[in-house]
Amino acid sequence: DTGVSQDPRHKITKRGQNVTFRCDPISEHNRLYWYRQTLGQGPEFLTYFQNEAQLEKSRLLSDRFSAERPKGSFSTLEIQRTEQGDSAMYLCASSPKGLPNEQFFGPGTRLTVL
Amino acid sequence: QQPVQSPQAVILREGEDAVINCSSSKALYSVHWYRQKHGEAPVFLMILLKGGEQKGHEKISASFNEKKQQSSLYLTASQLSYSGTYFCGTDGTGGFKTIFGAGTRLFVKA
16 A cells, blocks of 8 residues: 555543654655644644645644654654643645645544543 | 635435535635545545646536635535535645635435
8 A cells, every 4th residue: 555654543642741643655745744633623734844844834833743754755743741632633644746736645643632 | 714614514315416615715726625534534536726727526526716715516416425524625825735624514315
């Protein structure tokens, strides 16, 4: 399977702990996106990369969130000092070069903060 | 600015048609449409770009009115498999940041 993969699929953590999620995009895609989705809502934009450059980050994100894509391939999203309000599905998507195009979504990482 | 979708929910019988609308308070460069089934990731349906480029999907089509800053998704002769939540995603800058609406829940019954 050559789709977008995310790891882990589920994460349960206690409030105050740090968590890190990984996303492996489709190999030839140069753009990578992170979204957060809560029940009954659409995906909420967090950030996106073009190759290794983080081009935009949502102002909704606090300093507790950080994302990297060190070699322009896989990406990690870290949440520090988790809060119960961080509980959500974290989705990663990738898209190919060129004009705005289809985003291929991964299966997501479901985070539960107790 | 999050686009506004309407209706919030719709129930159809198999074979009926539906229209889902997406409007923005800002000028739009592109509009994406996705469908998400319960417990699954969103799946791309189509994208419409300023200037008229459009990609289609089966019996589902869409329009993009740049002046009115609106897009509509048309589902014709609905099938049970069309059930799910439909999201529009918009970009007003010509870049690649996509802001999604809250979704329209579509249920098709036999």
